[in-house]
Amino acid sequence: MGEARVGDNSSRLMDLVGIDKNAARDHGERSFQDAHVAVGDKMLDSGLSEDRFQKGDQYRIVCPKKFFHVVRALPSTAGGGATGSLQVEAFHLFVKQLLPCPGRVSAILSAQIAIGVPVVALVASVSEKNAPQPSIQALVDLVSGGMDSVNQLILSKAGSNVDLIPEIAKHLISSGGKRLRPMLTLACADMFDYRGDGHVVLAASVEFMHTATLLHDDVVDESDMRRGKLAARKLWGNQASVLVGDYLLGQAFKMMVDVGSLEALRILSEASAIIAEGEVMQLGAAKNIATTEDQYLKVVDAKTAALFAAAAEVGPVIAGQNAVTKAAARNYGRELGLAFQLIDDALDYGGSSADLGKDIGDDFREGKITLPVVLAVSRGRHEERTFWQRCLEGNGIADGDLEEAIALMNKYDAIADTVDRARTFGDNALAALDQLPDGLHRDALADTVAFCISRVS
Amino acid sequence: MGEARVGDNSSRLMDLVGIDKNAARDHGERSFQDAHVAVGDKMLDSGLSEDRFQKGDQYRIVCPKKFFHVVRALPSTAGGGATGSLQVEAFHLFVKQLLPCPGRVSAILSAQIAIGVPVVALVASVSEKNAPQPSIQALVDLVSGGMDSVNQLILSKAGSNVDLIPEIAKHLISSGGKRLRPMLTLACADMFDYRGDGHVVLAASVEFMHTATLLHDDVVDESDMRRGKLAARKLWGNQASVLVGDYLLGQAFKMMVDVGSLEALRILSEASAIIAEGEVMQLGAAKNIATTEDQYLKVVDAKTAALFAAAAEVGPVIAGQNAVTKAAARNYGRELGLAFQLIDDALDYGGSSADLGKDIGDDFREGKITLPVVLAVSRGRHEERTFWQRCLEGNGIADGDLEEAIALMNKYDAIADTVDRARTFGDNALAALDQLPDGLHRDALADTVAFCISRVS
Numbered sequence: 001m002g003e004a005r006v007g008d009n010s011s012r013l014m015d016l017v018g019i020d021k022n023a024a025r026d027h028g029e030r031s032f033q034d035a036h037v038a039v040g041d042k043m044l045d046s047g048l049s050e051d052r053f054q055k056g057d058q059y060r061i062v063c064p065k066k067f068f069h070v071v072r073a074l075p076s077t078a079g080g081g082a083t084g085s086l087q088v089e090a091f092h093l094f095v096k097q098l099l100p101c102p103g104r105v106s107a108i109l110s111a112q113i114a115i116g117v118p119v120v121a122l123v124a125s126v127s128e129k130n131a132p133q134p135s136i137q138a139l140v141d142l143v144s145g146g147m148d149s150v151n152q153l154i155l156s157k158a159g160s161n162v163d164l165i166p167e168i169a170k171h172l173i174s175s176g177g178k179r180l181r182p183m184l185t186l187a188c189a190d191m192f193d194y195r196g197d198g199h200v201v202l203a204a205s206v207e208f209m210h211t212a213t214l215l216h217d218d219v220v221d222e223s224d225m226r227r228g229k230l231a232a233r234k235l236w237g238n239q240a241s242v243l244v245g246d247y248l249l250g251q252a253f254k255m256m257v258d259v260g261s262l263e264a265l266r267i268l269s270e271a272s273a274i275i276a277e278g279e280v281m282q283l284g285a286a287k288n289i290a291t292t293e294d295q296y297l298k299v300v301d302a303k304t305a306a307l308f309a310a311a312a313e314v315g316p317v318i319a320g321q322n323a324v325t326k327a328a329a330r331n332y333g334r335e336l337g338l339a340f341q342l343i344d345d346a347l348d349y350g351g352s353s354a355d356l357g358k359d360i361g362d363d364f365r366e367g368k369i370t371l372p373v374v375l376a377v378s379r380g381r382h383e384e385r386t387f388w389q390r391c392l393e394g395n396g397i398a399d400g401d402l403e404e405a406i407a408l409m410n411k412y413d414a415i416a417d418t419v420d421r422a423r424t425f426g427d428n429a430l431a432a433l434d435q436l437p438d439g440l441h442r443d444a445l446a447d448t449v450a451f452c453i454s455r456v457s
Numbered sequence: 458m459g460e461a462r463v464g465d466n467s468s469r470l471m472d473l474v475g476i477d478k479n480a481a482r483d484h485g486e487r488s489f490q491d492a493h494v495a496v497g498d499k500m501l502d503s504g505l506s507e508d509r510f511q512k513g514d515q516y517r518i519v520c521p522k523k524f525f526h527v528v529r530a531l532p533s534t535a536g537g538g539a540t541g542s543l544q545v546e547a548f549h550l551f552v553k554q555l556l557p558c559p560g561r562v563s564a565i566l567s568a569q570i571a572i573g574v575p576v577v578a579l580v581a582s583v584s585e586k587n588a589p590q591p592s593i594q595a596l597v598d599l600v601s602g603g604m605d606s607v608n609q610l611i612l613s614k615a616g617s618n619v620d621l622i623p624e625i626a627k628h629l630i631s632s633g634g635k636r637l638r639p640m641l642t643l644a645c646a647d648m649f650d651y652r653g654d655g656h657v658v659l660a661a662s663v664e665f666m667h668t669a670t671l672l673h674d675d676v677v678d679e680s681d682m683r684r685g686k687l688a689a690r691k692l693w694g695n696q697a698s699v700l701v702g703d704y705l706l707g708q709a710f711k712m713m714v715d716v717g718s719l720e721a722l723r724i725l726s727e728a729s730a731i732i733a734e735g736e737v738m739q740l741g742a743a744k745n746i747a748t749t750e751d752q753y754l755k756v757v758d759a760k761t762a763a764l765f766a767a768a769a770e771v772g773p774v775i776a777g778q779n780a781v782t783k784a785a786a787r788n789y790g791r792e793l794g795l796a797f798q799l800i801d802d803a804l805d806y807g808g809s810s811a812d813l814g815k816d817i818g819d820d821f822r823e824g825k826i827t828l829p830v831v832l833a834v835s836r837g838r839h840e841e842r843t844f845w846q847r848c849l850e851g852n853g854i855a856d857g858d859l860e861e862a863i864a865l866m867n868k869y870d871a872i873a874d875t876v877d878r879a880r881t882f883g884d885n886a887l888a889a890l891d892q893l894p895d896g897l898h899r900d901a902l903a904d905t906v907a908f909c910i911s912r913v914s
Contacts, residue, residue, distance in 0.1 A: 162737045216703060219676075220696040239677040242699055243736045246673060246706075250730030253710055257723045265722065266714045273707030279700045280619045 134450035188315025191441035215245035278302025308337030351456035591907035645772025648898035735759025765794030808913030
């Protein structure tokens with residue numbers, strides 16, 4: 001326990017601390033207690049941190065959202081201050097890599113200090129070393145060259161003479177998404193030794209479609225936060241979010257047209273309509289605890305799995321593969337997407353361990369109907385419906401409601417069975433992979449399934 | 458003055474009244490004073506009226522929005538009532554044809570009574586008969602066969618298993634838009650004797666893009682009304698408007714892909730991005746009286762003219778014409794779009810006659826910066842800026858403000874010069890037509906320019 005690992009070798013790295021998992025938050029409070037916490041400060045461009053750390057580092061920013069709650073838990077003082085040798089005026093913390101297994105490394109964090117001020121990284125906890133974990137690192141490594149091109153293209157296509165557009169687009173693009181969807185596109189083309197740059201352009205289009213959806217989602221959900229940052233709609237208004245989403249969607253289609261594959265265009269435009277259809281479906285199910293498992297899975301299939309499926313399928317399409325191969329890639333993507341979303345749903349109620357941190361209950365607070373809720377309600381007693389109705393169909397929840405919800409879910413195995421269904425979808429994804437060529441890419445795609453599932457284990 | 462003309466020969470027509478222009482509103486009040494006015498009532502499907510009247514009639518519904526204000530001006534009583542021999546319980550009025558010239562027929566109105574109840578039509582005013590007026594009737598007649606197919610396709614592609622989607626789509630689609638853009642696409646393909654159905658599919662795509670823009674616009678503008686009906690966002694919420702707009706956009710791209718012309722796809726996806734860019738630009742200019750004429754024209758070029766240009770250009774594209782021809786169609790569409798929007802801007806302040814009715818001032822009340830405002834502000838005295846600031850950048854206007862605004866505009870020839878600029882764009886459109894083949898279609902497209910301009914004359 002408590003072994004320190006170097007999380008960053010940047011020359012800007014001033015300090016590094018290894019700590020016990022249980023002491024992580026205490027430690028954070030001690031380290032930064034004199035600092036002026038200004039999370040969300042406009043002076044900070046969180047994208048800088050990702051840029052700065054990713055290049056020569058062994059870690060990627062995986063899930064900044066996860067850490068936001070920790071940051072908020074840190075005490076804030078009005079003035080600047082000193083922390084050891086650091087002059088810290090404002091900082092923004094990221095989880096550089098969130099590892100899934102309790103009892104092992106649980107989080108590697110980095111702090112982005114305002115420009116010109118030193119940067120600190122810390123290891124939140126280490127308990128067992130060198131234990132192999134399911135990881136997307138193999139996928140990340142395999143497509144890293146292509147992803148550099150994708151990221152460049154994304155930044156260039158998010159440009160516009162209308163200042164607000166790159167401002168908002170970069171806010172969202174730089175906020176540390178995993179870029180899992182474009183990585184699927186690249187890997188599913190690279191595995192056939194594709195030698196053009198069409199996959200890069202399609203991958204960027206896929207990410208734009210995803211980004212546009214996020215912008216519109218935030219308006220629809222009236223979300224305040226997105227990946228641990230203030231949602232664009234809170235910073236620039238609903239209007240700008242709607243319109244910049246439309247712009248990114250237009251740019252996505254322009255890029256697809258540039259590639260010139262009508263088949264890829266068909267797949268992605270179909271996905272675009274299905275995603276919107278899924279979102280409308282979700283709107284109908286919102287705050288409605290009578291939603292059935294079947295209805296909910298249809299929503300997930302449309303709003304999440306459709307883009308994963310399309311992202312994977314356009315790989316073999318651009319590489320000129322046959323129908324069986326294209327269907328296999330599509331199925332892989334779809335099943336992965338279903339698994340991915342259900343694991344997200346489970347994680348929001350703490351996953352199977354229920355001790356991953358304080359960053360749970362977002363879906364519950366927003367009244368979102370997800371599979372753990374659907375299962376708990378459908379298996380629950382009649383009088384428990386009153387509780388669910390008050391929490392999810394009513395206007396806000398009280399202290400203790402989240403704990404009560406998790407207790408009811410555990411009573412009916414709702415979280416465990418959500419994970420179980422995700423495992424089944426994950427198995428289906430692995431089965432689909434069997435029809436794709438053996439090799440490093442296939443192995444990496446299999447690891448990706450295991451990684452998605454392992455987030456709750 | 459005062460000559461009656463038969464506005465409808467439907468067997469459902471129970472009454473017909475010819476009245477003097479100046480007495481039109483008084484007349485309306487008398488006729489319907491005992492009726493229960495239920496505008497926007499969900500039982501009414503305004504599309505029914507259009508369907509019922511268009512088939513065997515000599516008039517089309519041109520501008521239902523224009524009449525809404527008159528409807529609102531009618532007294533409403535709580536119960537049902539009798540008007541002459543009519544039992545009227547609920548009705549919705551449309552302008553069946555709004556004729557542009559003061560001193561001539563100014564409006565032909567029809568009333569859609571709840572299903573199963575008789576329908577009345579009336580002629581608002583007639584002063585000179587048989588004077589030929591610029592009209593889009595030639596265009597309408599030429600493409601009527603194709604437009605039937607377009608309308609069928611639109612209704613079928615607006616379908617979805619998710620009930621909310623066709624509900625909202627049909628609300629908007631049936632609310633009596635002119636469908637000018639898809640008519641341009643059809644005419645610009647038909648003029649080359651195009652013999653496929655690609656132009657129909659592209660025309661439907663163009664209308665879907667336009668419809669999606671309207672849905673998102675209403676959210677952005679926080680509009681309450683759209684074409685004289687409650688805006689979709691007021692009936693179903695902002696969320697549904699955003700998502701159904703996204704769905705229609707996805708369907709539009711799917712249809713374009715079905716056509717299989719990468720060139721048409723390039724043109725329309727480019728337009729899609731430019732429209733969104735224009736809307737973001739407009740957002741930046743909103744409620745900002747420092748907007749320059751150049752800035753405003755850039756907004757119009759992007760948010761309105763780009764789709765007109767694309768709609769026209771894809772005609773010769775699908776018909777396999779050369780670059781010069783395609784550019785001519787594009788230029789025609791663009792210049793027509795610019796003229797169209799500026800005339801709309803002028804009409805909102807009463808046009809050059811300033812006596813077209815009470816349906817003016819919507820832009821002013823919404824704080825929209827349009828060319829008449831830009832010209833009046835830029836030419837005005839410093840102390841007049843206070844007035845414009847209070848009205849357009851502040852929170853609401855007072856009685857007499859609209860009259861004051863129009864007086865200032867007239868003082869600086871702002872409305873007349875807006876119309877003048879529209880005429881210039883119209884002339885450019887006609888010049889572009891010279892490069893397209895002579896014939897009925899070209900004549901109809903020229904008439905369309907004249908019609909657009911004549912709305913204010």
